[in-house]
């Protein structure tokens with residue numbers, strides 16, 4: 456069957472209007488600009504955008520037309536995307552905040568966020584999104600490493616005051632904790648990674664925390680290995696209802712986002728077939 460033509464995606468522009476360090480490893484950028492007025496109503500708490508970066512060595516910078524570059528230049532020169540949660544959005548002021556993990560000198564988005572100054576602009580596609588905590592759920596399980604911390608924090612802000620929520624967040628150490636809203640029935644566990652592999656202490660803490668009660672709605676995101684371990688915990692060990700779980704790998708150690716996105720399907724297929732084998 457011939458390939459279906461790719462639908463052109465609309466890019467938008469956002470200008471940095473403020474910058475604040477939330478911890479030594481996380482920087483919040485505030486964005487404004489007329490294009491933000493055109494965003495649709497944001498109803499999920501894990502809404503994300505795909506920030507557009509010229510690949511390293513490119514001879515162009517924002518503003519550019521991604522579709523035109525794709526049609527006129529070789530693939531190596533096409534813009535690349537990095538996915539980020541909309542931490543908050545104010546539709547009246549048309550302002551959006553994004554919290555970036557600054558994970559050293561590697562990559563595009565982390566170093567950009569660390570060095571950018573108010574007045575700079577960036578392009579993006581989106582938003583997408585799929586999850587919001589249900590007010591009807593009897594309990595919530597929210598689990599994330601630093602990359603998913605913004606989405607977990609946004610979910611906590613959307614919970615009713617009496618919602619029961621077990622929250623597990625992994626950061627490097629105590630200095631990297633950031634304030635998050637808690638309901639009167641939040642049990643918040645900060646997990647300090649230290650020198651251990653990304654996601655490993657977090658998965659262990661969730662397992663140690665016990666079996667989620669029937670009906671618990673879960674949001675579990677972050678490093679791919681964390682997700683693999685906790686899918687097994689939820690779906691294989693405890694047969695938790697899959698419909699109540701939002702779970703996916705946001706990134707994978709040793710791969711940049713392009714490498715992770717292009718191998719994600721194979722990773723997921725392998726993980727799911729191992730789960731099926733363990734269930735039969």
Ligand SMILES: Cc1cc2nc3c(=O)[nH]c(=O)nc-3n(C[C@H](O)[C@H](O)[C@H](O)COP(=O)(O)OP(=O)(O)OC[C@H]3O[C@@H](n4cnc5c(N)ncnc54)[C@H](O)[C@@H]3O)c2cc1C
Nearest residue numbers: 538539540555556558562563564565602705709710711712
């Ligand atoms: C739906 C979704 C929402 C996301 N929301 C956020 C968000 O709000 N904030 C956020 O910071 N990230 C978020 N992420 C994760 C982010 O897209 C990736 O971490 C991305 O790889 C970062 O791009 P980069 O250019 O900084 O590094 P890349 O060029 O992609 O990678 C360079 C190197 O850094 C490593 N690396 C990437 N991310 C991390 C990390 N977090 N810690 C340590 N090493 C890392 C890679 O494995 C690679 O070795 C989200 C991902 C998804 C899918």
